[in-house]
Amino acid sequence: MLKKFWTLFSVLLIAAMALAACAPAATEAPAAPTEAPVVAEPVTLKVWHQWDGAYLTAIQAVFDAYMAANPNVTIVLEKPENVTDALKVAIPAGEGPDILGWANDQIGGLALQGYIADLGTLGVDQAFLDATYTAPAAKGVVWSGKIWALPESVEGIAIVYNKAVASEADFPSDPMNFDDLLAKAQAYSEKNAGKYLLCNQGMPGGDAYHIAPIYFGFGVPTYVDDAGVAYMNTPEAVKAGEWLTQFKAFAPAEMSHEICKTMITEGNAAAWWTGPWAIADLEAAGIDYGILPMGKPFVGIKTLMIGKNAVDRGTAAAALDVIKFFTNTENEKAMALANKTIPANKAAQEDAAVQALSTIKGFGASLALGIPMANTPFAGAQWGPVGDATAAIWTGSQTVADALAAAQKAIDEAVAGMK
Template identity: 55%
Template sequence: MSAVAALFIVLSLILSACGGGATPTPAPTTIPEATKPPEATKTPEATKTPEATKTPAPTKSAEAIQIIIWHGWAGDYLKPIETAFRAYEAAHPGITIELSKVDNLSDALAIAVPVREGPDIVAWTNDQIGNNALVGNIVPLNDLGVDEAFLKSTYEAAPVSGMIWNGKIWGLPETEEGITLVYNKALVNESDFPTDPQDFAGLLAAARTFAEKNPGKFLICNQGLGNSDAYHVAPIYFGHGVPSYVDDQGKVYLNTPEGLAAAEWIKAFSAYAPKETSHDICRYMLLEGQAAAWWTDRWAIADAEAAGLDYGLKAFGRPFVGIRTLMLTPNAVEREHAAAALDVMRYFTSADVQKGLALINKTVPAASAALSSVELATATTIQGFAAALALGVPNANTPFAEAQWDAVGDVTTAIWNGSQTPAAAMKAAQAAIENKIRQMK
């Protein structure tokens, strides 16, 4: 029996035990920081599902091979993932997979990898690629036969872009995540929002109309508007044409016509939105009917479902797309496990495996064939977030990304509260990020 077939039997039993209705989204291992989570303008057509049920013969073919994976998964979210890896082991005698949850991957890798201890594979996020590639904690996959043609035929566009840094491929993507408009159907319909997801003039007009008809209430609560949070305001900047806050070469794009247009829109929108925000404030406003929509990520869905809210999803702007990925360490090469470890990575990120996990964990698969599958076609929440992520910009994987978060969040707040004009704010943000980048170089 293949690993995928065995996995489906077990996952089907888990799904049956969960009941037929919508399963509340489990709490994430760690809620993504509001200041950190990526370019995808269309969903690429998946030409085939990667073969992942045969392990290429490693150099040490006569020996049992243990693949060590360090990760941050936990709780109910981890259980079906463990099932997936146990199914792989069952189909591949001689291969064992050790899953170890590590609370601080950065510190642990810095100690372990230089002395060739620790993992063969790291399950992390793509924003960690640049820093870890520079210090040698991960190795490129190009030399193992992974090329862009494989990535583009297998995964969504943002995850593909998010795996590439300095012209090399540093991981295989498993899932993607980002924000979209989660709206209360008792207060608004999808038709109350602009049809074009980049029609910011239309969204401003809709917010004005809603505020006039519903005194004291707001169309949208975004926790990055009224609170320093560069991640949640990214759909606005990128939706106005800013390609990224800062690129791989350290070029900054805020003091530009596109950045200024976004800043001017933020200033205008502040007249029709709550003055102070946070995750908790926006959550309360949505659930209590004070805001018709919350511009947020999928972790909010569990709250909406628990409250019995009849909600819809509306893609708008161009959000950051955070990508969860598996990366190969030099340990796998030194131990002559690279071929076996890569096969494990291909298996876990394959469409069949990620489709099964998505049905339980409510994740958005990076594999295109999983998203287009019959099984996920009616998964409205997954498809709703996938539609938003297809418009998005991959989370920056360059080391320069660290320079962007505070500067963008702070000047956006300054625009929001009126302490800086849009023009002054964009000039200040540009200078602050460029100064930090100079210190990095």
């Protein structure tokens, strides 16, 4: 019964993976492997992915560098139209990928089906994750106490403000101080009649993703955890809901992606709570922007997994060597500089050249505070109920307590139907 929910919880990040960052820039050549090759006999590794266009160029360069240093290894990239359906056919036939590039929200479902390998059985441990990758990225590839992938890059939202109409002083210096954000929103509206400090498309409801920094910022640990336990009918969620009812007085009457984009570009909103995908539009409009953290956003994680068939074919060790190489410091730095993606690799993200890119520095600071996108098979149960509860709170059609109790019940019922 899990199958009917897999499509739902994959929609958000599958869409996000297709979003472009900025145009590629010249960067350093990928690093050569430093360890002795693990492959003595010729082997071909099949990588299923969702990369394309200029974004793929820097990624291909990393694989090319690996093959140059390891002549016995041939890496073939393939891009199935529908990965979920393709896996169902290919894996039972023994024709599945050795390496699968996909979002971390797919991990639980794929692991339950037996489609991906537990990397712990290949020697990857938590100490390696914690030493190599940022905390949200490391946490987001662990499900049910096991490691299922290595993280490649991360993305999520932050406060992006228009420097022509606001300054950093207009926003809280403490990203967890929502009382200060409320006070500053009130002050800004009173000082600038008809204008607003902030636009967030999740506030009116129907969007559990963009509203997440608020719920999580008030202490909700996640919407639903690995065991299917929901956290919407909690004191922390109630405090977040009550804050929303107060903030409404100083927010635009209507908010959506397009409305927020128009408001910030026209100067009617000082800031847009959004992600890297919005930057190209702001730059095209000539907006001089700054990026600040606020709350605890969802952290989407692009990962590399090892397929079951790699274990069956005896290519898993070679595949692991490739994904470790792909996610090492120098290669993640090269891809970040070329594609302006935020590295999951800790040292790469902290590199001076990478930090010199304002988008990576700004969004990276926000995501360091965030909560990994849920990778549980039960994640599909969260989106509708959280969005509906937020809408009811925003419109006043239900009290905060009643709206969140209804969300809790809906998630609990959905999870029960999945088990």
